[in-house]
Amino acid sequence: MTIRVVVADDQELVRSGFAMILDVQPDIEVVAEAGDGAEAVEAVRRHAPDVALLDIRMPRVDGIEACRTISAESACRTVMLTTFDSDEYVYEGLHAGASGFLLKDVRRDDLVYAVRVVARGDSLLAPTVARRLVEQYTRPAGRPRRSDPRLNVLTGRERETLLLLAGGLSNAEIAAELVVSEHTVKTHVGHVLAKLGLRDRIQAVICAYEMGLVTAGDPPPGGGPRPGASPASARSWAGKTA
Numbered sequence: 001m002t003i004r005v006v007v008a009d010d011q012e013l014v015r016s017g018f019a020m021i022l023d024v025q026p027d028i029e030v031v032a033e034a035g036d037g038a039e040a041v042e043a044v045r046r047h048a049p050d051v052a053l054l055d056i057r058m059p060r061v062d063g064i065e066a067c068r069t070i071s072a073e074s075a076c077r078t079v080m081l082t083t084f085d086s087d088e089y090v091y092e093g094l095h096a097g098a099s100g101f102l103l104k105d106v107r108r109d110d111l112v113y114a115v116r117v118v119a120r121g122d123s124l125l126a127p128t129v130a131r132r133l134v135e136q137y138t139r140p141a142g143r144p145r146r147s148d149p150r151l152n153v154l155t156g157r158e159r160e161t162l163l164l165l166a167g168g169l170s171n172a173e174i175a176a177e178l179v180v181s182e183h184t185v186k187t188h189v190g191h192v193l194a195k196l197g198l199r200d201r202i203q204a205v206i207c208a209y210e211m212g213l214v215t216a217g218d219p220p221p222g223g224g225p226r227p228g229a230s231p232a233s234a235r236s237w238a239g240k241t242a
Contacts, residue, residue, distance in 0.1 A: 003028045003119040006047065008040035008066065009055040009081060014104060018053060021108050028115060037061030041069050044120050051121045053102070055070050055081045056089055071097030071199075077118045094206050097199060100124025123202035148211035153195045159213070161188040165201055166208035 005022055007030055009015040019030045032043035037054070044052055052070055054063035067078045070081045077099040087190040090101060099118045102111065114124050151159060151238055157178070164174045169183045178185070189201075198204050 003051060003115060004031045004047065004049040005029065005115060006032045006034060006040060006049045006076075008034035008037065008043070008053065008058065008063070010035050010058045011055075012057075012108070014081075021111055022115060025112055028112070034176070035059075035065030037063055040066045041073075044070050046173055048074065049076055052076050052078045052114050053081055053115075054098075055104075057091060062089075064089055064096050067093055067098050068096040077121075079114060079118055089233070093204075094202060099200060099202060103172065105165055107128045117142045121200075123200045148213075150196060150211055151213070154192065158188055158192050161185065162192050162204060162208050165189065165192070165204045165214055166214045168205075212242065 001207075002033075005018045005028060007015050007022070009018070012035070015033050015035070019033055022028045023030045031047040031049055034040040034043050036058040037194045040052060040054055040058075041061065043049075046219055052066075054062040054066050054070075058066075066081065068075050070078055078097065079100045079102055080090065080093045080098045081102055081104055083104055083220055093101070100123055101115055102116060102124070106114070154162065160178060161174060164177055169177065171182045171189070174185045174189075189204075192198070192204060193200070194209055196204070198207060
């Protein structure tokens with residue numbers, strides 16, 4: 001099956017570079033390019049792609065607003081493009097429905113890998129991006145929130161599952177931690193997402209931080225990789241099937 005992609009970035013060289021890298025892959029087709037968020041939304045409506053790569057900072061309509069509209073209107077999954085160190089809006093992108101993030105200096109192979117991961121319904125949770133962002137933007141400001149009422153809708157085992165999700169563990173790794181089958185883990189993950197009204201695992205991680213179940217500086221639950229882990233370790237932690 002061919003993965004249909006829209007690439008949106010106001011910098012033509014970046015946009016065309018990403019498009020060329022993706023379009024030569026046998027299983028990926030770039031169906032449209034866009035120079036701003038408004039064009040990206042229209043391109044998604046017109047071409048119904050599987051994945052949209054959206055620069056966070058674009059004129060007229062930025063990537064976050066475009067992501068919010070695309071997520072509300074279609075099944076297209078979005079990946080935000082960011083410079084990371086200078087962008088302050090990445091957390092908003094998570095809430096807008098983004099399924100992952102890529103740095104603009106991403107390597108060719110990692111760009112292709114990311115599109116495939118997101119297209120198959122997984123979230124891109126590389127520790128060098130997602131965990132650090134979540135820690136930065138969801139750390140409680142001196143007020144522990146471990147009594148968050150949203151936790152009350154979860155069973156004890158579902159809370160454990162959410163905590164391990166926050167550590168970036170795969171279903172197999174969670175099954176090993178909880179000494180249950182992978183099928184049981186999939187059931188727990190599904191219940192967590194449904195009860196908390198979450199779209200995917202990346203939103204589950206954010207929710208765990210927001211509720212105070214995990215706080216910045218905590219060791220990764222279940223022994224997940226830490227920020228600054230090697231690329232191989234980051235990749236193994238990136239696409240986790242819900």
